[in-house]
Amino acid sequence: MRWVALAVLGAGLLAVPAVAGRYELSVLILVFQFVLMGQAWNVMMGYAGQLSLGHALYVGLGAYVPALLWLHLGVSPLIGVFAGMAAAMLAAGVIGWLGLRFGIEGVYFALLTIAFAEIARVAFDHLAITGGAGGLFLPVTPEGRASWWMLDGGPVFFYYLTLGLAAGATGVVAWLARSRFGFLWRAVRDDPVAAEALGVNLFRARMQAILVSAAMASVAGVVVAFYYRNLFPGQVFDMSRSLELILAPIIGGLGTVMGPVVGAALLTPAGEALAALVQELGLDAPGVKAVAYGLLLIAVIWVRPSGIWPWLAKRLGVS
Amino acid sequence: MLEVQGLSAGYGDAVALEDVSLTVPDKRIVAIVGANGAGKTTLIRTIAGIIRPWRGRILWHGRDIAGLPSHIVCNLGIGQVAEGRQVFPSLSVAENLDLGAMIPRARDSRAATFRRVLEMFPRLAERRGQAAGTLSGGEQQMLAIGRCLMGRPELILFDEPSLGLAPAVVQQVLETVRTLNAEGITCVLVEQNVAASLALSEVGYVLETGRVTLSGSGAELLADDRVRQAYLGL
Numbered sequence: 216m217r218w219v220a221l222a223v224l225g226a227g228l229l230a231v232p233a234v235a236g237r238y239e240l241s242v243l244i245l246v247f248q249f250v251l252m253g254q255a256w257n258v259m260m261g262y263a264g265q266l267s268l269g270h271a272l273y274v275g276l277g278a279y280v281p282a283l284l285w286l287h288l289g290v291s292p293l294i295g296v297f298a299g300m301a302a303a304m305l306a307a308g309v310i311g312w313l314g315l316r317f318g319i320e321g322v323y324f325a326l327l328t329i330a331f332a333e334i335a336r337v338a339f340d341h342l343a344i345t346g347g348a349g350g351l352f353l354p355v356t357p358e359g360r361a362s363w364w365m366l367d368g369g370p371v372f373f374y375y376l377t378l379g380l381a382a383g384a385t386g387v388v389a390w391l392a393r394s395r396f397g398f399l400w401r402a403v404r405d406d407p408v409a410a411e412a413l414g415v416n417l418f419r420a421r422m423q424a425i426l427v428s429a430a431m432a433s434v435a436g437v438v439v440a441f442y443y444r445n446l447f448p449g450q451v452f453d454m455s456r457s458l459e460l461i462l463a464p465i466i467g468g469l470g471t472v473m474g475p476v477v478g479a480a481l482l483t484p485a486g487e488a489l490a491a492l493v494q495e496l497g498l499d500a501p502g503v504k505a506v507a508y509g510l511l512l513i514a515v516i517w518v519r520p521s522g523i524w525p526w527l528a529k530r531l532g533v534s
Numbered sequence: 535m536l537e538v539q540g541l542s543a544g545y546g547d548a549v550a551l552e553d554v555s556l557t558v559p560d561k562r563i564v565a566i567v568g569a570n571g572a573g574k575t576t577l578i579r580t581i582a583g584i585i586r587p588w589r590g591r592i593l594w595h596g597r598d599i600a601g602l603p604s605h606i607v608c609n610l611g612i613g614q615v616a617e618g619r620q621v622f623p624s625l626s627v628a629e630n631l632d633l634g635a636m637i638p639r640a641r642d643s644r645a646a647t648f649r650r651v652l653e654m655f656p657r658l659a660e661r662r663g664q665a666a667g668t669l670s671g672g673e674q675q676m677l678a679i680g681r682c683l684m685g686r687p688e689l690i691l692f693d694e695p696s697l698g699l700a701p702a703v704v705q706q707v708l709e710t711v712r713t714l715n716a717e718g719i720t721c722v723l724v725e726q727n728v729a730a731s732l733a734l735s736e737v738g739y740v741l742e743t744g745r746v747t748l749s750g751s752g753a754e755l756l757a758d759d760r761v762r763q764a765y766l767g768l
Contacts, residue, residue: 402622402633409620411584414608414637414685 217533228378232371240370244442246483247377248435253463253475254384255431260461261470262388262397263424264404266321269310269328271456272335273303273429277436278446279345282353285365287344292366292437300433306331307429308422315418329454336452345448353444366441373442380438381476384431389472391427400424401470432460455505462508466515468522477524482508535560536581536612536689536720541590541600543580550576552744554590558689558737563711563721565731565752567765568741574724575617577741578691581722582614583607609637613687617694621674621681623667627658630666630677634684643686651680654713672703679710689720696727708734728765732756740765 232240252274259265280302281295290298310331314324340348356367363372391397399420402410411417440446450456467478486504493500519526536558544550551573558564568574579585581592583604592600599607608614621630631651635644652659655676661669666677675695682690692711696704708730715721725731732738732752740748740761748755755761 398625398629398633399636401625405622405624406620408584409616409622410633411604412582412608412614412616412620413634413681414605415633416603416605 220533225382232374237370240374242484242487244370244373244377245487246479247374247381248438249460249463249479249483250381250476251377251384251435251438252432252460253467253479254381254388255428255435256461257464257469257471257475258388258391258400258431259424259428261464261474262392262404263400263421264407265314265421265425266325267328267425267428268325268454268457268461269330269332270428270432270460271452271454272306272328272332273432274436274439274456274460275332275335275339275446275448275451276302276306277433278440278451279339279351279436281437282351282440282446283344286351286353291364292441293364296434296437299436300430303429303433303436304426306335307425311422311425315421329457332452332454332457336448339448339452346446348448350445350447353441355444366437373438377438377442380434384434385472385476387431388475392472396420396423396427404470459508462512464522466512466523468524471522471524471528473528474522474524477527478522481523482511485511535593535595536722537591537593538577538581539591539593541577541580541587541592543576543585543587543590550744551580551587554741554744554746556739556746556749558720558722561715561718561720562737563715563723563735565735565738566722566724566741567726567728567731567738567755567761569765570726571743572741573744574741575693576744578614578693578722578724581607582612582691605637608685608687609639611639611686611688612691613682613685613689614691615678615682615693615695617697621666621669621677623665625666626663627666627669627677628662631658631662631681631684634681635686637685640684640686644684647684647686651683654683655680671699672706675699675703675707676710679707679714683714687719689722690714691722691724693724694726695723696725696730704730728761729756732761 231243252270256267256270259267277299280299281292284290284295284298285292310328313319314327319327339345345351356365399415402415403417403420407417463478463482464475466482467476468474486508489507490504493503515523538554538556541554542549542552554577566574566577576585580587583602583606587600590600591598594610594612599610622633631648635641635647640647657673658677658680666674669677695707699707704727711721711723712734723731723735732755735752738750738752738755739746740755748758748760
């Protein structure tokens with residue numbers, strides 16, 4: 216039953232570009248990006264209980280490193296993605312080591328993650344090689360000569376790319392959740408003191424989650440760089456980016472495989488529809504999306520504190 | 535044999551243990567009694583490697599293990615049943631037990647130990663697929679003990695195993711400690727239930743504000759006027 220539902224959903228998603236226009240595709244691409252980033256954050260917070268409010272750092276490094284490699288050395292982003300991943304994991308390793316070695320936990324750990332993202336923002340603002348505050352631009356290949364090898368293509372190409380990445384990330388999380396990793400992470404999240412008393416290596420379990428999360432987030436960065444084709448430190452590393460990507464997993468259900476998917480599928484189209492509506496009405500209301508997200512977040516936490524998916528799964532009988 | 539020599543530990547500037555020395559002979563039950571805040575839990579957690587001591591030595595089979603991280607101490611055969619029955623509520627009974635066997639010394643014999651633990655605690659066998667958070671207090675304590683056994687310990691540090699349990703269940707827990715000891719496991723029992731734990735133990739230590747103030751056989755301590763006045767209300 217579950218597999219049938221998944222197959223139908225998969226077939227439907229594969230057929231979408233046949234019927235959808237550019238705008239619908241762009242919204243769906245956004246949804247898939249948020250699924251990918253939400254799954255990354257879900258690993259660290261949802262499964263391992265480590266609060267990060269600086270995931271923009273890993274997405275940003277995953278964007279800048281492949282973009283720079285491509286611009287300066289002509290390296291394909293399909294290879295550059297691994298360099299971006301390495302950079303994100305290195306940064307995550309340093310943050311994780313500081314936090315875990317010195318017992319910086321909970322909100323203080325979150326502050327540490329914010330600080331590092333801010334440092335990156337300021338540093339990239341002033342680095343000549345990254346284009347500084349003026350931004351980094353990736354030239355567009357003329358129509359017809361675009362190639363997937365260079366991650367250059369139209370909306371349909373990016374639709375399938377981001378769909379694949381979102382599905383892949385969800386698959387990875389589903390596998391991790393059942394593996395020995397997920398099992399140890401949940402134990403460490405539920406009760407670190409008891410886990411430690413059993414001889415579980417807290418440092419190692421948490422560090423693994425942090426590194427996996429950063430690696431996954433960095434993949435989203437490649438899409439950010441090569442889909443939008445411009446990067447500004449003030450945007451890429453902005454704290455609002457870090458906060459935006461945690462909404463879907465929280466609303467959908469932390470520590471569940473489907474939570475970030477459901478959250479992103481609800482949140483992103485709702486936000487886009489609202490923005491379109493406001494524009495339609497001729498209102499000048501910047502930030503209306505943020506306000507709506509905030510209200511929705513409050514509403515969900517109020518009514519379904521563990522998120523929409525656990526409740527929905529029970530209703531559908533698939534939990 | 536576990537031998538603690540001149541152990542001091544604390545939190546920040548606050549001293550919790552000062553110059554504590556004690557000996558736990560093999561295959562015996564040793565009780566450590568004392569009032570709240572006497573340093574009993576700190577002592578257990580320092581031996582287990584969760585708190586780093588300031589000074590002193592902890593000799594386990596002659597090797598100094600003071601300051602080693604807990605996952606290494608666990609793997610040397612020192613298990614711990616932490617205060618407050620810390621089971622993982624969202625994991626099933628079987629998953630909780632599995633977690634006890636994550637350390638290298640226990641991994642290979644996991645399946646066999648698992649069967650043995652379920653034989654020992656039939657209630658857990660009945661509820662193996664159930665989330666641990668749904669168990670009763672007594673069942674959770676049995677799970678915590680069973681989980682510790684999954685690590686194949688030679689010595690178990692029990693921190694207040696009877697805390698918050700109904701009297702009948704308390705008896706059952708203490709009976710379990712006796713059974714494990716009869717099977718050759720050394721037990722260190724930290725209890726507020728002074729009378730019961732001293733009655734069970736060959737050796738007892740009284741801890742007061744971080745120091746050992748009295749020691750002797752369980753029976754001697756039970757007969758001691760100071761113990762009777764301070765802890766038994768007699």
